[in-house]
Amino acid sequence: MFHVLVSDSISNDGLAPLLNDENINVVQKKVSEVDDLEKYDALLVRSATKVTEELLQKMTNLKIVARAGVGVDNIDVEAATKYGVVVINAPDGNTISTAEHTFAMMASLVRHIPQANVSVKSGEWNRSAFLGTELYGKSLGIIGLGRIGSEIAKRAKAFGMNVLVFDPFLTKDRAQKLGVNSCKLDEVLAQADIITVHTPLTKETRGLLGKENIGKTKKGVYLLNCARGGIIDEEALIHYLEIGHVKGVALDVFEVEPPVNRKLLDFEQVIATPHLGASTKEAQLNVASQVAEEVLKFLNGKPVTNSINLPTLTKDIFDKIQPFYKLAKKLGQLASQYMKEPVQHIGIVYEGTVAELETSFITKAFLAGFLGERVDSTVNEVNAGLIAKERGISFSEKIASNGSGYANCIAVQVDGDHRTFSVKATYIPNYGERIVDLNGFDIDFYPAGEVLYVEHIDKPGVIGRVGKVLGDHGVNIATMQVGRKNIGGEAIMVLTCDKLIDDQLIEALVQFDDIVSAKTIHL
Ligand SMILES: NC(=O)c1ccc[n+]([C@@H]2O[C@H](COP(=O)([O-])OP(=O)(O)OC[C@H]3O[C@@H](n4cnc5c(N)ncnc54)[C@H](O)[C@@H]3O)[C@@H](O)[C@H]2O)c1
Numbered sequence: 001m002f003h004v005l006v007s008d009s010i011s012n013d014g015l016a017p018l019l020n021d022e023n024i025n026v027v028q029k030k031v032s033e034v035d036d037l038e039k040y041d042a043l044l045v046r047s048a049t050k051v052t053e054e055l056l057q058k059m060t061n062l063k064i065v066a067r068a069g070v071g072v073d074n075i076d077v078e079a080a081t082k083y084g085v086v087v088i089n090a091p092d093g094n095t096i097s098t099a100e101h102t103f104a105m106m107a108s109l110v111r112h113i114p115q116a117n118v119s120v121k122s123g124e125w126n127r128s129a130f131l132g133t134e135l136y137g138k139s140l141g142i143i144g145l146g147r148i149g150s151e152i153a154k155r156a157k158a159f160g161m162n163v164l165v166f167d168p169f170l171t172k173d174r175a176q177k178l179g180v181n182s183c184k185l186d187e188v189l190a191q192a193d194i195i196t197v198h199t200p201l202t203k204e205t206r207g208l209l210g211k212e213n214i215g216k217t218k219k220g221v222y223l224l225n226c227a228r229g230g231i232i233d234e235e236a237l238i239h240y241l242e243i244g245h246v247k248g249v250a251l252d253v254f255e256v257e258p259p260v261n262r263k264l265l266d267f268e269q270v271i272a273t274p275h276l277g278a279s280t281k282e283a284q285l286n287v288a289s290q291v292a293e294e295v296l297k298f299l300n301g302k303p304v305t306n307s308i309n310l311p312t313l314t315k316d317i318f319d320k321i322q323p324f325y326k327l328a329k330k331l332g333q334l335a336s337q338y339m340k341e342p343v344q345h346i347g348i349v350y351e352g353t354v355a356e357l358e359t360s361f362i363t364k365a366f367l368a369g370f371l372g373e374r375v376d377s378t379v380n381e382v383n384a385g386l387i388a389k390e391r392g393i394s395f396s397e398k399i400a401s402n403g404s405g406y407a408n409c410i411a412v413q414v415d416g417d418h419r420t421f422s423v424k425a426t427y428i429p430n431y432g433e434r435i436v437d438l439n440g441f442d443i444d445f446y447p448a449g450e451v452l453y454v455e456h457i458d459k460p461g462v463i464g465r466v467g468k469v470l471g472d473h474g475v476n477i478a479t480m481q482v483g484r485k486n487i488g489g490e491a492i493m494v495l496t497c498d499k500l501i502d503d504q505l506i507e508a509l510v511q512f513d514d515i516v517s518a519k520t521i522h523l
């Protein structure tokens with residue numbers, strides 16, 4: 001049974017995939033009202049719940065946080081990554097609603113609809129006070145031409161507007177397809193009659209329209225922010241409204257929500273909504289069902305598509321990756337148990353069909369297997385890279401042309417303080433995983449269960465002695481493989497056994513002169 005906490009108001013119809021699943025217990029309560037936070041596997045939020053590091057520390061069983069919407073600025077993604085919690089969002093479920101809301105705000109702004117509405121309702125009939133401006137023929141500056149910005153551009157063109165766009169990541173091809181003019185920021189500022197921002201709130205975009213840049217706009221400009229509070233600096237807005245440079249402002253979002261800057265809201269020419277961009281039945285159903293389906297998939301061990309802190313894998317790609325992902329995790333466990341010493345670097349080389357897949361994900365699986373043997377906290381593909389770095393372990397991956405002769409091959413080298421460990425493995429469809437090289441010895445075994453790894457001198461009688469010691473300790477041998485480099489030289493023996501191998505058995509083995517070392521590895 002999985003426990004899912006829905007801590008903000010999210011459409012029940014959208015949550016149906018979770019609510020109707022008998023293996024899922026859904027609790028709809030604010031975080032502050034829940035006293036057994038440690039039991040939840042998944043947390044679903046909109047923007048009200050702040051997913052802080054402190055909350056993540058309390059939710060010790062949490063595996064996934066889902067944001068029913070786009071912006072994840074209420075989630076400490078870095079902390080989630082550190083604790084191995086996947087963060088997903090619903091990036092496009094509310095695009096149309098937010099674009100329509102922005103457009104409604106724009107029309108309301110230039111035609112003074114909110115102010116006129118208040119006036120009529122108060123008994124006035126003051127037609128001359130609300131002389132407006134047409135959108136037709138005006139230049140609309142769009143800053144950020146992503147999902148929402150693009151939908152606004154389409155609507156603006158239908159209204160006969162000239163669309164000027166600033167987006168540093170906009171390709172010429174895309175600008176051409178949308179029929180917009182790709183400009184420098186200063187050009188948009190200087191030429192646009194109306195400017196609307198549609199970027200995420202980042203270090204670069206915070207205060208993007210601040211004192212300096214608003215100063216570069218046309219006198220009489222209209223400004224809109226239906227993206228994130230802070231992209232337009234509120235103090236700068238107040239200044240330019242006071243001096244009459246900015247003619248009108250429409251805000252759906254604020255630096256602090258609910259807004260505390262009353263001075264800004266007191267301007268007659270500022271119109272505002274309480275973060276309503278995504279507040280339509282359709283958008284709420286879309287985002288809720290998107291995240292509900294993703295969370296269900298995730299809890300059932302399937303790939304998620306809109307992860308903020310994991311590579312995005314489609315089902316098709318995940319199915320192809322899964323055998324290598326499992327193999328890499330085992331190789332990580334094998335390497336860690338073999339090394340049992342500080343490690344500086346892990347290098348992984350991918351060859352053949354595996355090299356065509358999302359290898360960064362497979363590398364993370366190796367690291368998760370490796371670090372899982374060594375650290376106390378949860379390690380998974382989300383936080384493995386971060387934990388490796390924190391522990392001073394560097395890692396690299398390379399793609400090589402097929403030198404191993406296998407259809408696919410994962411080759412790993414782990415450099416420790418005192419020695420180096422290397423392993424090569426392959427996955428053969430319908431046959432399974434095989435380790436084909438251990439520390440430079442040719443070998444062929446299925447990595448599973450209780451493995452006894454013996455380094456010895458290639459001499460007659462060694463194998464028999466090892467078999468006898470195991471027999472004397474009541475350990476049955478399931479499989480056995482030997483590998484050597486030269487006749488009479490160093491050799492290895494890899495045995496898979498049906499029973500746990502204890503320290504006494506290891507001590508009995510290493511007493512023989514021709515047995516260099518013996519280790520147990522549990523896979
Ligand atoms: N008001 C609401 O209810 C509501 C609803 C949904 C989304 N949003 C917000 O709207 C914004 C846009 O959402 P989206 O889904 O279109 O996102 P998106 O990721 O599709 O688009 C963002 C665009 O901004 C561009 N960009 C990034 N940095 C930039 C910079 N420094 N200068 C110019 N452009 C830059 C990117 O290239 C991208 O094209 C986000 O902040 C999101 O949180 C608000």
Ligand SMILES: O=C(O)CC[C@@H](O)C(=O)O
Pocket residue numbers: 046047068069070071072094275277278279
């Ligand atoms: O949940 C909401 O209504 C806010 C949505 C919006 O800001 C988002 O980022 O998707």
